[in-house]
Amino acid sequence: MLAMNYRGPYRVRVDHKPMPEIQHPRDAIVQVTRACICGSDLHLYHGMVPDTRVGSTFGHEFIGIVREVGTAVENLKVGDKVLVPFNIACGQCVFCRQGLFANCHESNSMSTAVGGIFGYSHIAGGFDGGQAEYVRVPYADVGPTVIPEGMNDEDALLLTDVLPTGYQAAEMGGIKTGDTVVVFGAGPVGIMAARCAWLFGAGRVIVIDHLEYRLEFVKKYAPCEAYNFKSMDDPVVFIKRMTDWLGADVCIDAVGSDACGNAMQTITGKKLLLQAGSATALHWAINSVKKGGIVSIVGVYGPTDNLVPIGNVVNKGITVRANQTSVKRLLPRLIEHIQNGILSPKDIITHRFALEDIAEAYHIFSSKLDACIKPVLVPNASS
């Protein structure tokens, strides 16, 4: 089968790989029909995540058709069309039982800080991902969900990560009716976080980024106020001025380790890898939120250390909430919102590539060329 093959930072290609096999009674083999490249895949692509081994196949956002099931999988049958949450979760451990499916303790041997994730380095379990024609899906009786009748495939695809992550970012913000919410980052997750902030009753939603085409998009899609930090002397002072000099009620970091906007963070975090990526967005979030406010982090950072103003977290009495998204917990509500026409996640897809064109797809997304917001890969596009 054809699969993405990581060869080192900024180098990927498509190669023939052996077909995945059932390795556990609760596995399934899924034929991928659509897969996304996620913003967090770019952290791998840029070589920022330790233990990303050459030969890995990335991809944690995908949908497909069940082609084989293990002996213990009773809820799925061959031929089912499923969306597969990016978390690999057993459903039995103490964390899964709390609804913390992203923190499953039975899906990742290599690191205790995070549960298993498809195609996200050996830190996240060493599983191959869905940027391929076929993929092994462990715990297929827990995560994969049959795509509801009538749901658009690409809406279902964005339910595997992007929409739930944006939604959980807003949820973790503990937004109260009328709150001012600032979202740092107008990438796919930031766009969804801004859109979902309204569902929680926000009174004002402000998005900060540096790419004009994304700001224009989010302004219409969310809808919200959107500003370019390149036009500001200091984004923190800008936010303070907009909020009667008190700060925002809630700040969301939807950028993570690839943030730009601060030379020191960029050099030490992205160029020299002296910290786990650049923490510029988180820095701004902590300093822009009001005293007693909430900072919600869904941007992905590496496992080592980052330079953040922790003293200000203490002095301002900020609550910091963060997690990888527990997709399964949020799916019922989000499926309902899509079916009721409240949310339309597929509208953020700007590019579709054949799997064979993966190197160009990564390059375009990584370099923000051609006004790219969300790229989708289509295996077997030519057949």
Add this chain to the structure above:
Amino acid sequence: MKNSVENYKEIKGWGIDADPLNEPTYPMKNKEAEGNAALWERPIQQQPSVEILHSNERPNLSAVFGETIPPQGLSGALRRYAFKYSESRYRHWLPLLLADRINEIEGIVQDIKDGKFPNLVAERGWKARWQFGKKKILKDAAIGIGIGLAAYVLLKSKANK
């Protein structure tokens, strides 16, 4: 500054999930579902067929794991060393980062051994850069040539003195 999104309460779905009980520790405090915290019936154990490194912050392998790309060569030796130390140690992460860089070179060597010389231009997707970023490439090239010429003229004039 004034809120530029007027009539925001008319946005589709506004307030539909507003929940006053969404206090800052949800879902961490979801004790009801927690049951007997430390114990759970473990899923059936997947049997490893390749070498799987596991964090020393846990006593065993997780019930399932990925079997992709077991540690090999010099990078593999570094990874084995790294996994002797916990996730809170630089001795864990720095060798892993170094192993990744070595692994990249091992990958190139393996490609050549397999008779496949890596096509760096294709793997880096530079076709797309040319297609969508032609202007920037030409601008960068012009700046580079300009700097090169200036340096050449400067060095030549110094040499003539």
